Amino acid sequence: MKIKLTFWRVVFLVIMVLGLYSTYVRYLHGLGAVSNMTDQFPWGFWIGFDCLCGVMLAAGGFCMVGAVYLFNVESLHSVVKPAVLTAFLGYLLFIVGLLFDLGRPWFIWHQLIYMNPHSVMFEVGFCVMTYTTVLFFEFLPNVFERLKWKTAVKWIHTIYPILIVLGILLSTLHQSSLGSLYLIMPSKLHPFWYSPALPFFFFGSAVAVGLAMTIFESTQSAKALGRHLELSVLVRLGGALLVALWVNALLRFQDYFHRGLLRQILRPSYEAYFLWLELALSFVIPIALLSFKKVRLSPSGLYVGSVISLLGFITNRLNVSLIGFETYVGHHYMPKWTEFSVTLMIIALGFALFRVAVQYLPIFPKDDMVRVPAPARTAVLTGQPVFEHAGD
């Protein structure tokens, strides 16, 4: 078999080589050599991006499972499988990310025996562990279908209600708990981001991101696989996204209002610039865009709107975990290139695994892939950047 060297394959290769070098530095020279983390900045880019953003970006799984199986919204059925796959891969890669960030990853199993129920981190760890298992079971039917194990598929379907309820329960818990992690740092985290309502913000934004991520990934995989895009599905998701963004924006506004910060957030300062960027990307621009019916009904409009809001919520997580601590610490933290390269490697792995999975497993309806001729997809998605291996 001959493998053709395309542009993205070269990019993938470069990312993997650099990532493997960083992996070598991480495990043979330690955290100090591979990162710019210090005693003052014990949590860096890996916590901020790989963990907080990673789990947030995998929220599409529980959102779509909730919509389709819990609320029985049949029309969204076609996006459930890819959303569950993305979530499953996302959580697996989150665990891979943890193995880089933990100082003693070989003791990660201590979570199971030395449990501290007062620790939010314990709750997050425990939920993530069980939820990854749940996702594994939600993903299994794909494998069984492929292998034509009919009884196994049936068996999974009988426990599906339990899996669904359990999955959403665990997601509610740990998505919000990632925000609760910061509740114990009222004196360290900047008031723009420290709020007693952090768990609500984290959960609310996870739902919005789940919707945006599903739009993003449906569009992206349609393009990559030459599939036909189901506009009606995207339009419904876009409408839900608009509502979710409004709810989130309202919650944030109320929080600033009640804590008397409205005047302060408008005054220029280092933190304010990052807050403005965050609020513009996560709320102002996407809400403005999606408010136009024309945008909400066009695939490219929905795509751009959701990508901007995704960038906004990523900015939010980085603000909470990194920018919000700089004033307390008294200096800036800029990740080392090796930190970025590990993250990039993990993301690239995610894209590659997704690609392999949809190629060999019945994630998307099969006839769909054959039916649509190549020109059709370019017509649907003209003039959009290709992000196949680039940032999430």
Next chain:
Amino acid sequence: MSKALLYDSTLCIGCKQCEQACATQNNLPYNDSIAGEEFQSAHKLTAVLTRNDKFMRRLCMHCADPACASVCPVGAFHKTKEGPVVYDVWKCIGCRYCMAACPFSQPKYEWGSLNPRVRKCIMCPDRIAAGQQTACAEICPTGATKFGERDDLVREAQDRLRQNPSNYLPRIYGLHEVGGTSILILASVKVEEFGYPASGKIGETPLPEYTGRVMERVPDFIPVWSLVLGGIYWISHRRAEVAAAEAEEKKNGGAR
């Protein structure tokens, strides 16, 4: 009974013998260059800082209700009944939540190690168990660092403030901060100048309470939310069933 240290910075002469005794006690290297380091690290668990000819010791405060112990997912930290907040290295997975959560930023990390530990002052628990003072208190030539029962030391600190009000700022740092600590500090200048967090900023509420308010809801939340989710599932699927049955009926009825 709970032991504590009273550090009276007006008595401190900056001899740094406590730093050296601490290093010896914890099997850490100590030399002139380490003595010159004006900050704490994984190899310098206590530091005597100098600003404008005033001295100030920094060390783990051994909070009554420590944030580090509450956040550790594997419970590697705990407050002993004798007072010290100690660390069980064999449990640690290296998540560094303790470092992020500590209001005094005391836990430090062995960033260069391949099996890194969190390091901080552990208040010589072995010595205390053997009925001795901490190494730093024992060596202190001026009595600036004094070891004893916390209640006694609080009383003594209050006496000193009363007898020499002009010598001190009128407060005992650590008496109420984050719910009280086992390190009590008297000073003639603001401890904030030496990197201690302002009392107003960290407050008097033990930090674990901030997360406790959320965490204590979890056990109740789980059954309620499961029931709600299960209920939604049942209703929405029942609806579909009913709709399907009705459609079927209509079809049969239409054939009439």
